[in-house]
Amino acid sequence: MGETAKVTIGDQTVELPILKGTAGPDVVDIRKLYAASDAFTYDPGFTSTASCESKITFIDGDAGTLLHRGYPISQLAEQSSFLEVCHLLLHGELPTADEFAKFEHTITYHTMLHEQFDRFFQGFRRDAHPMAIMVGAVGALSAFYHDSTNVDDPSQRMISAHRLIAKMPTIAARAFKYSQGQPFVHPRNDLSYAENFLRMCFSVPAEDWKPNPVLTRAMDRIFILHADHEQNASTSTVRLAGSSGANPFACIAAGIACLWGPAHGGANEEALNMLKEIGSVDRIPEYVQGVKDRRYRLMGFGHRVYKNYDPRATVMQKTCHEVLDEVGHGDDPLLKVAMELERIALSDEYFIERKLYPNVDFYSGITLRALGFPPEMFTVLFAVARTVGWIAQWKEMIEDPAYKIGRPRQLYTGAPPRDYVPVEKR
Numbered sequence: 059m060g061e062t063a064k065v066t067i068g069d070q071t072v073e074l075p076i077l078k079g080t081a082g083p084d085v086v087d088i089r090k091l092y093a094a095s096d097a098f099t100y101d102p103g104f105t106s107t108a109s110c111e112s113k114i115t116f117i118d119g120d121a122g123t124l125l126h127r128g129y130p131i132s133q134l135a136e137q138s139s140f141l142e143v144c145h146l147l148l149h150g151e152l153p154t155a156d157e158f159a160k161f162e163h164t165i166t167y168h169t170m171l172h173e174q175f176d177r178f179f180q181g182f183r184r185d186a187h188p189m190a191i192m193v194g195a196v197g198a199l200s201a202f203y204h205d206s207t208n209v210d211d212p213s214q215r216m217i218s219a220h221r222l223i224a225k226m227p228t229i230a231a232r233a234f235k236y237s238q239g240q241p242f243v244h245p246r247n248d249l250s251y252a253e254n255f256l257r258m259c260f261s262v263p264a265e266d267w268k269p270n271p272v273l274t275r276a277m278d279r280i281f282i283l284h285a286d287h288e289q290n291a292s293t294s295t296v297r298l299a300g301s302s303g304a305n306p307f308a309c310i311a312a313g314i315a316c317l318w319g320p321a322h323g324g325a326n327e328e329a330l331n332m333l334k335e336i337g338s339v340d341r342i343p344e345y346v347q348g349v350k351d352r353r354y355r356l357m358g359f360g361h362r363v364y365k366n367y368d369p370r371a372t373v374m375q376k377t378c379h380e381v382l383d384e385v386g387h388g389d390d391p392l393l394k395v396a397m398e399l400e401r402i403a404l405s406d407e408y409f410i411e412r413k414l415y416p417n418v419d420f421y422s423g424i425t426l427r428a429l430g431f432p433p434e435m436f437t438v439l440f441a442v443a444r445t446v447g448w449i450a451q452w453k454e455m456i457e458d459p460a461y462k463i464g465r466p467r468q469l470y471t472g473a474p475p476r477d478y479v480p481v482e483k484r
């Protein structure tokens with residue numbers, strides 16, 4: 059055995075192996091602890107627990123680093139495209155020109171939905187939150203693609219991955235159109251992934267959507283920035299759901315449900331609502347005081363892993379300015395509030411002490427609003443982008459020889475054993 063850690067419980071000492079990754083902290087392998095000592099470990103929120111081994115994404119929260127398959131997110135956001143990043147996450151390498159052409163063709167030719175699928179949307183109320191539609195509709199894909207739900211077949215796993223990446227924008231655009239009371243727009247094979255999505259959202263029968271390279275590039279970049287993020291809550295949900303052998307469409311629906319929460323993907327919607335509530339720069343000090351009095355949290359600030367500036371936020375801030383200039387909202391009062399709030403928070407002891415920096419969601423809300431999306435669509439866009447990360451992580455788990463059903467244990471603090479009392483004696 060290499061380096062080990064020793065745990066002493068009562069008069070018993072257990073020696074545990076220490077595992078070393080390519081980067082990141084050492085990991086104490088506690089798998090044998092229970093058998094050797096009859097003790098569990100306790101870690102609600104998994105703040106000190108590595109739930110799996112992974113080769114996909116690496117985050118150094120103190121340094122503010124995010125790497126996909128070793129490549130820094132800033133380089134991918136500046137120089138790559140979302141579909142290229144999808145290939146990288148799924149297959150482990152950036153594609154050659156031929157590989158990319160084949161991959162792009164595959165995704166493009168899976169974007170259509172079965173005609174009967176569209177009837178699902180009619181079952182929702184017009185005012186349904188689009189994330190509610192996403193949870194239902196993506197789960198329903200399992201009922202349409204029986205030929206790719208055998209998780210033990212590698213080729214079926216890959217077809218499911220392609221179908222999910224390809225169909226998510228079509229489903230998301232339909233959820234949006236449904237809420238607007240507008241007819242669905244079908245995908246077009248001559249457009250890029252981001253262009254297709256924007257057109258499916260913003261074309262109406264009376265007027266076709268006009269391509270705009272700045273806005274398309276911004277959409278593509280937003281997809282890149284949200285593509286994967288290691289073992290976050292929704293990804294861990296997808297892995298846990300998948301660990302029972304559930305089909306990938308059902309697993310991704312579970313991930314979408316988890317993403318919806320305001321502490322995770324719902325934060326971009328909340329961050330924009332917060333900026334609107336503050337309304338003007340002169341109200342910021344009063345709002346910041348409310349945060350310090352713990353009446354509310356600063357949405358779009360703080361992160362479980364980043365204790366430094368979120369590297370995605372840097373790119374997002376730049377993209378935000380580009381989009382606002384392009385659509386002529388360069389003097390958007392919410393942008394002014396955001397920039398001043400960021401300045402104040404970054405120089406305030408309360409936030410410095412707790413290492414609270416803007417995260418990716420701080421600027422994404424303003425950007426998405428300028429692109430024409432209402433706040434309830436923000437988390438949907440996050441789900442479209444994160445699908446590739448979820449499915450790449452799900453595939454990696456199924457293909458890992460150490461994979462077994464996820465089954466955490468607990469610290470039981472309920473009633474000790476007791477006898478049933480008949481109702482007349484209670």
Ligand code: CMC
Pocket residue numbers: 287290320321322323325349354355356357358359360361362363412414417418419
């Ligand atoms: N505003 C004010 N105070 C905060 C915030 C915030 N946004 N986040 C954390 N804190 C304080 C918290 O009150 C606590 O202070 P104290 O030690 O005095 O009690 C301290 O910082 C640590 O907080 P925590 O809740 O233990 O931290 P966590 O790692 O569990 O929380 C978080 C991470 C993202 C849930 C949290 O920072 C938060 O609620 N942020 C706002 C929501 C948000 O923007 N989420 C998006 C995350 S990025 C997108 C994604 O990956 O989904």
